Amino acid sequence: MTMDTTVGSPQEAVADIPDGASLAVGGFGLCGNPMALITALLDTGSSGLTVVSNNCGVDDWGLGLLLGAGRLSKMISSYVGENKEFERQFLSGELEVELTPQGTLAEKLRAGGSGIAAFYTQTGVGTQVAEGGLPRRYGSDGSVAVASPVKETRNFTVDGEEKTFVLEEAISTDFALVHALRGDRHGNLVFNKSARNFSPLAAMAGKVCIAQVEELVEPGEIDPDAVHLPGVFVHRVVEVGSDIEKRIERRTVRESEGA
Known part of the structure; x- marks a missing residue:
């Protein structure tokens, strides 16, 4: 083997x-x-x-x-x-x-x-990430053909305080x-x-x-x-070797002092 x-x-x-x-x-x-x-x-x-x-x-x-x-x-x-x-x-x-x-x-x-x-996280609670309705696919007429679903939420006690978490798969x-x-x-x-x-x-x-x-x-x-x-x-x-091309999205150059 x-x-x-x-x-x-x-x-x-x-x-x-x-x-x-x-x-x-x-x-x-x-x-x-x-x-x-x-x-x-x-x-x-x-x-x-x-x-x-x-x-x-x-x-x-x-x-x-x-x-x-x-x-x-x-x-x-x-x-x-x-x-x-x-x-x-x-x-x-x-x-x-x-x-x-x-x-x-x-x-x-x-x-x-x-x-x-799956796991629970606080990220997205109270937003469309958890509540659903985010456009996933539009129709040819500009309407929302597919929207994100409502996700399950659950409360947990963290550091003595009850907080809401959203279930992510x-x-x-x-x-x-x-x-x-x-x-x-x-x-x-x-x-x-x-x-x-x-x-x-x-x-x-x-x-x-x-x-x-x-x-x-x-x-x-x-x-x-x-x-x-x-x-x-x-x-x-x-x-693939080390001489492959590597790009960045944007090249930003600060002007030299006194230029």
Whole structure:
């Protein structure tokens, strides 16, 4: 029995992702986006995808590539403000969107990867997040075709005070796509600084986790204390090198004093 999880190319790694699959994708903004895997998935032609990720990239990068090609049917995310095509598809009824508070989204993914069915949180209590009615899909006439449901709430006593909490269900997906700085053949991963963000949580939530790594090393070369995500969560690893293109959404430069 081998524990070698490596595959030869991004194309091979995503070849079995079918139409209608659900994906958890790591990244925050454009930081930590698994671009080689996203591009390879774009080339497969798979469509009708449901994607869970903090955001949907920008019009010409990140998950925006799949969105622009019309491959996404539903997006579960926290922030959607950098993508004009996203706005167009949502308002025209082409795309279903489930907006989720950022911390809640992170915990939904972690819970899904940990075998926890649901959890209670105060986030969203007293808002449409708990009370329902948030538009998820619009009709062609601009009406709300699908709205968020009412969620269960329950009171708990915390520090001697009774507080209301809302029940949030965990998220698990068919596949997960993540980018890591380093990985070994057993699937143990190390992420680089803020590129760590949602990536370990997305990886945990996927029934099949596919990781692209900038550097592939042999088992034992990563100090166990340095592992951010253990290989038990990772099923395929593909090396993409360190010279891959990395973008940011906006470059802001402050004027020099005296300019």
